[in-house]
Amino acid sequence: LLSVVEPKLPPVNILFSSGGKFYALLPNTEEAVKGLQGLQNKVEGWLHNRLNAEVVLNIAYIKKSDEDLQEFGKVMFELSNELRKKKLCTFSSVLKESGWKVDRFLLKGYGEGERPCRSCEKLPAKEQEENEREICVFCKQDRDVGGELVKEETRFINILRGKEEQLKAGWKLWDDLVVEVADRPRGEFSFAMRFIEEENEETPVLLRRIANYVPRGGKGVLDFEDISDASEGRKAVAYLKADVDHLGKIFAFGLPQGNRSMSRIATLSRMLDLFFCGWIQQMLSGEIDNKEGDEEYKNIYTVFSGGDDLLLVGPWNDIINFIIKLNEKFRLYTCKNPAITLSGGVVLAHPKTPVSFMAEEAEEALEMSKNGGRNRVTLFGETLEWDKAENAIDKGEELAKWIENGSVSHGFVYNLLTYAQLYKGYYLSERESEKVQRINTRVWDEIKKDEKLKKQFGKIGILQTECLKWLPLMTYDIARNLPASDEPKKKEVHDWAEQLKCNMENEEIEPSEILVMVNYALNRTRGERGSEEE
Numbered sequence: 001l002l003s004v005v006e007p008k009l010p011p012v013n014i015l016f017s018s019g020g021k022f023y024a025l026l027p028n029t030e031e032a033v034k035g036l037q038g039l040q041n042k043v044e045g046w047l048h049n050r051l052n053a054e055v056v057l058n059i060a061y062i063k064k065s066d067e068d069l070q071e072f073g074k075v076m077f078e079l080s081n082e083l084r085k086k087k088l089c090t091f092s093s094v095l096k097e098s099g100w101k102v103d104r105f106l107l108k109g110y111g112e113g114e115r116p117c118r119s120c121e122k123l124p125a126k127e128q129e130e131n132e133r134e135i136c137v138f139c140k141q142d143r144d145v146g147g148e149l150v151k152e153e154t155r156f157i158n159i160l161r162g163k164e165e166q167l168k169a170g171w172k173l174w175d176d177l178v179v180e181v182a183d184r185p186r187g188e189f190s191f192a193m194r195f196i197e198e199e200n201e202e203t204p205v206l207l208r209r210i211a212n213y214v215p216r217g218g219k220g221v222l223d224f225e226d227i228s229d230a231s232e233g234r235k236a237v238a239y240l241k242a243d244v245d246h247l248g249k250i251f252a253f254g255l256p257q258g259n260r261s262m263s264r265i266a267t268l269s270r271m272l273d274l275f276f277c278g279w280i281q282q283m284l285s286g287e288i289d290n291k292e293g294d295e296e297y298k299n300i301y302t303v304f305s306g307g308d309d310l311l312l313v314g315p316w317n318d319i320i321n322f323i324i325k326l327n328e329k330f331r332l333y334t335c336k337n338p339a340i341t342l343s344g345g346v347v348l349a350h351p352k353t354p355v356s357f358m359a360e361e362a363e364e365a366l367e368m369s370k371n372g373g374r375n376r377v378t379l380f381g382e383t384l385e386w387d388k389a390e391n392a393i394d395k396g397e398e399l400a401k402w403i404e405n406g407s408v409s410h411g412f413v414y415n416l417l418t419y420a421q422l423y424k425g426y427y428l429s430e431r432e433s434e435k436v437q438r439i440n441t442r443v444w445d446e447i448k449k450d451e452k453l454k455k456q457f458g459k460i461g462i463l464q465t466e467c468l469k470w471l472p473l474m475t476y477d478i479a480r481n482l483p484a485s486d487e488p489k490k491k492e493v494h495d496w497a498e499q500l501k502c503n504m505e506n507e508e509i510e511p512s513e514i515l516v517m518v519n520y521a522l523n524r525t526r527g528e529r530g531s532e533e534e
Contacts, residue, residue: 015266018273018307023076025262028063036061041093042174048094050138050171052107052122058086073252073260080248119143144169145181150214150221153183157208160187209277211305213284215298215314222299224313224351230299231315233400234526237351238319241362242326242344243309244272245374254339272308275333280305283329297322303355311359316348317524323377324390341375348380348523380519382512392513396520403525407493410525412481415473417518422470423504424511474501 015023026032036059043057060082064075095104107122114124117136125134135143148154148169161176170180185192191208215222228235244250251265281287284297300314300322312319323344334340345365349358365378372383379389402408478501482494503509 015262016269016273018269018276020307023079023266026061033061044091044093046174048091048104053091053094056087056090058083058090060086069262071257071260072262072265073255076248076265077252080252141169141171145171148181149210149212154181155193156182156185156205157191157193157210158182158185158187159189162187209274209281211277211281211284211302211310213281213300213302215301222301224301227299227301227313227315228351230318232317233524234316234348235351236316236348236523237313238316238346238348239358239362240310240312240314240319240323240344240346241359241366242323242342243366245341245343245370246339247272247308250340273306275330276308276310277306279329279333280310283325303359311362313355313358319346320379320393320520324386324393327377327386343369343374343376345369345378379516382515382519384510384512384516388510388513389516392516393520396517396524399517399521400524402493403521407489409481410522412477413518413521415477417515417522419470419474419477419504420511420514420518422467422473424515426467426470427507427511471501471505474504 013024013026015025017023026036040057040059047053047055047057060079062075062078062082068075095101110116110124115134117123117125117139118133119135119139123136123138126137126140158170158180160178160180162178169182170178172178180187185205190205192205193208193210193212215227217226224237228237231237251268253260254268255264280302284300284302286298297314297318300312300318303311303313305312312322314322323346327342327344330342343366345362345368347358347361347365349361365381368378368381368383369376372378376383376385377389378384379393384392399408399413403410403413478494478497482490482497484494485491500509500514504514
């Protein structure tokens with residue numbers, strides 16, 4: 001867009017563009033500054049009208065000499081500070097001219113007889129889908145573009161000048177400028193989403209990998225109910241959100257001083273983008289790692305993946321296995337550099353839960369991993385380091401098999417969930433003695449529904465000493481339901497339970513490890529759809 005709006009700025013001026021950010025090297029002229037300001041104004045106007053100002057474009061620039069560019073990390077750091085200032089006055093070109101435009105702070109109202117769009121629930125519905133669901137014009141455009149993007153023959157994103165009604169799938173920007181997705185390049189500029197062999201002399205084309213894999217079946221793209229049906233055990237989908245830790249600091253200070261040149265930092269950004277666009281796409285589609293049987297990920301749906309982050313939806317057990325594989329491959333991709341790490345979060349949901357709501361839930365799970373120290377993953381509401389999470393999942397799979405073959409009852413595993421919560425209350429209060437730690441209220445909401453458990457545990461707030469009840473309760477439960485035996489299978493399960501209790505007693509295992517293990521096993525051995533973790 002920058003190149004189209006200002007023809008004097010060719011695409012090579014864009015150093016890198018990914019993860020919602022772009023950096024451009026421009027000539028220090030009045031024309032370039034006016035071009036940036038013009039782009040800012042036009043995009044702000046479009047976003048205000050098209051998306052009700054829910055998405056913002058902030059453009060900041062600083063003037064530097066060629067010597068300054070030798071330490072491009074410092075330049076990026078200064079740009080970040082300048083960008084923070086810009087974020088304090090977003091949409092200034094729309095909201096004020098000679099003074100404040102009060103009417104532009106308000107959303108457009110509905111006309112007589114108009115109803116909200118059934119998709120975004122914000123704009124008036126103008127279109128009717130095949131299922132008679134009424135949606136707004138913009139949601140229809142998004143649906144049409146989304147439908148075209150996942151087609152095999154769709155290979156190009158074109159920027160051109162023309163009329164919106166001439167587009168098969170695309171958007172009108174401003175003036176006569178439009179963007180379309182198509183099977184051939186045309187117009188002012190084009191991005192190819194995969195390598196192309198045919199020659200094209202009319203339109204300049206750049207390769208821009210896009211992760212757009214979606215699972216397919218006999219009737220086309222699978223819907224979320226089809227995806228949840230592919231789960232093992234509980235029929236649910238899971239949302240996965242992940243990104244690179246401390247990326248801004250890596251760009252600014254990650255390379256040795258004297259080596260923080262523009263080309264090296266741009267290469268670093270492009271290589272990260274290649275992983276999230278290229279590797280993710282090939283991994284899900286089965287183009288790589290087929291020898292390892294990675295066709296198991298064919299049911300995972302790409303919401304977005306690029307730059308340094310991703311959001312995926314898939315069968316809950318496939319997503320959990322995939323996020324472990326994702327971190328493993330990312331560590332190899334970065335040569336196990338301890339400064340370049342990944343954090344992730346996974347949440348489970350009913351397939352009909354709105355994507356927008358679950359995307360926020362996944363973001364909160366990711367934030368839990370960040371707040372927990374980064375280089376971690378959050379599963380079933382519990383945050384763990386990657387190796388501990390992998391071990392908990394492996395143990396959960398083993399526990400699920402014991403449930404299925406009758407070696408362990410569901411009742412014992414549900415009791416183990418309660419013991420783990422009690423153990424967590426004690427474990428946390430030991431480490432933060434100045435604070436009274438209370439047990440997870442969700443568990444106690446469930447306890448209150450069971451009269452026996454309600455009488456057994458009494459009030460919801462359990463202090464440190466009462467949390468110690470897990471030990472005698474678990475000891476009794478093991479003796480009664482998993483007694484010592486010479487039979488190999490029974491002995492294996494009994495020894496495992498006793499060792500787990502010993503590790504808990506000596507605080508050699510984190511409560512979160514047990515909770516992830518138990519939640520995984522319980523979900524793995526369920527069959528109905530549900531919207532909450534166990």
